[in-house]
Amino acid sequence: xxxxxxxxxxxxxxxxxxxxxxxxxxxxxxxxxxxxxxxxxxxxxxxxxxxxxxxxxxxxxxxxxxxxxxxxxxxxxxxxxxxxxxxxxxxxxxxxxxxxxxxxxxxxxxxxxxxxxxxxxxxxxxxxxxxxxxxxxxxxxxxxxxxxxxxxxxxxxxxxxxxxxxxxxxxxxxxxxxxxxxxxxxxxxxxxxxxxxxxxxxxxxxxxxxxxxxxxxxxxxxxxxxxxxxxxxxxxxxxxxxxxxxxxxxxxxxxxxxxxxxxxxxxxxxxxxxxxxxxxxxxxxxxxxxxxxxxxxxxxxxxxxxxxxxxxxxxxxxxxxxxxxxxxxxxxxxxxxxxxxxxxxxxxxxxxxxxxxxxxxxxxxxxxxxxxxxx
Numbered sequence: 001x002x003x004x005x006x007x008x009x010x011x012x013x014x015x016x017x018x019x020x021x022x023x024x025x026x027x028x029x030x031x032x033x034x035x036x037x038x039x040x041x042x043x044x045x046x047x048x049x050x051x052x053x054x055x056x057x058x059x060x061x062x063x064x065x066x067x068x069x070x071x072x073x074x075x076x077x078x079x080x081x082x083x084x085x086x087x088x089x090x091x092x093x094x095x096x097x098x099x100x101x102x103x104x105x106x107x108x109x110x111x112x113x114x115x116x117x118x119x120x121x122x123x124x125x126x127x128x129x130x131x132x133x134x135x136x137x138x139x140x141x142x143x144x145x146x147x148x149x150x151x152x153x154x155x156x157x158x159x160x161x162x163x164x165x166x167x168x169x170x171x172x173x174x175x176x177x178x179x180x181x182x183x184x185x186x187x188x189x190x191x192x193x194x195x196x197x198x199x200x201x202x203x204x205x206x207x208x209x210x211x212x213x214x215x216x217x218x219x220x221x222x223x224x225x226x227x228x229x230x231x232x233x234x235x236x237x238x239x240x241x242x243x244x245x246x247x248x249x250x251x252x253x254x255x256x257x258x259x260x261x262x263x264x265x266x267x268x269x270x271x272x273x274x275x276x277x278x279x280x281x282x283x284x285x286x287x288x289x290x291x292x293x294x295x296x297x298x299x300x301x302x303x304x305x306x307x308x309x310x311x312x313x314x315x316x317x318x319x320x321x322x323x324x325x326x327x328x329x330x331x332x333x334x335x336x337x338x339x340x341x342x343x344x345x346x347x348x349x350x351x352x353x354x355x356x357x358x359x360x361x362x363x364x365x366x367x368x369x370x371x372x373x374x375x
Contacts (some may be wrong), residue, residue: 204224225300259316
């Protein structure tokens, strides 16, 4: 046991001695070498150092080139379609385009994929606005994403070349009504969105128009038969499903704040452009329908149904107006009561008691009047 203690003592003494030696040893200082700035070696730049910049610039240049090419392609597409229709339009309208100077500018660009056309100067027509809405050929990202999403989900429509027309008929035309022909795949959306179809449109039929392809809306079946003549149905059938919607209406397409009476008739015509150039038969509706509507004379039972629909609309908006006024009056009363309560809080206790007594007396008088009316 004594030997063990002796060994431990020797080991402890040795460790203390080594620690003292380590403390007394001074490490040599590291010398700092000053290198002149001119002697710093810089690696020469290489083309590979600009990989990211080259990629970004290349993508931008490619996108810009595609944008210019797509814009030009859309302009050519619009011109090709218009060249097939311009002779017919000029035979129907005194002015086709925007004649601001001696030169006639027919198409007006509203964007790289949107063009406008204005027509006026025809019997039974005030004017017409044409929108040529083309595929976003200039925007490759939008075009690609729309194409992919349209194949994956029905909520996204594929990009197409379309024509949208709104023809404003003469205010002097006496007959007022609503008739529509809508392609089946657009029926639900259009019926919900358009005020006129939603409020007075009832599903009708026509033997010449396929019910599996189109839905017909009209205020009465007789009205649908009067408007959709054999000539009109032939044009629709020749379109090979390109007609999206044809709506003839004297009511607004969006819900108004207040309804009083019918406005003048408008014709809303939406259709896809044909793949081939040449005259589009659907454009003939622009000339045929205004003349047919001007000669239309509705029978007594049809007019009765239309008048009934207008009376129901009037009652609906009258109730809505009364409810809005009642709500506004209730808000004003609540604000006045709140202001009165704030005023009373600032009064002295004696004045507050007087105010409470007056309120009590006023409420009692109201109750007595109510009881007297009941008796």
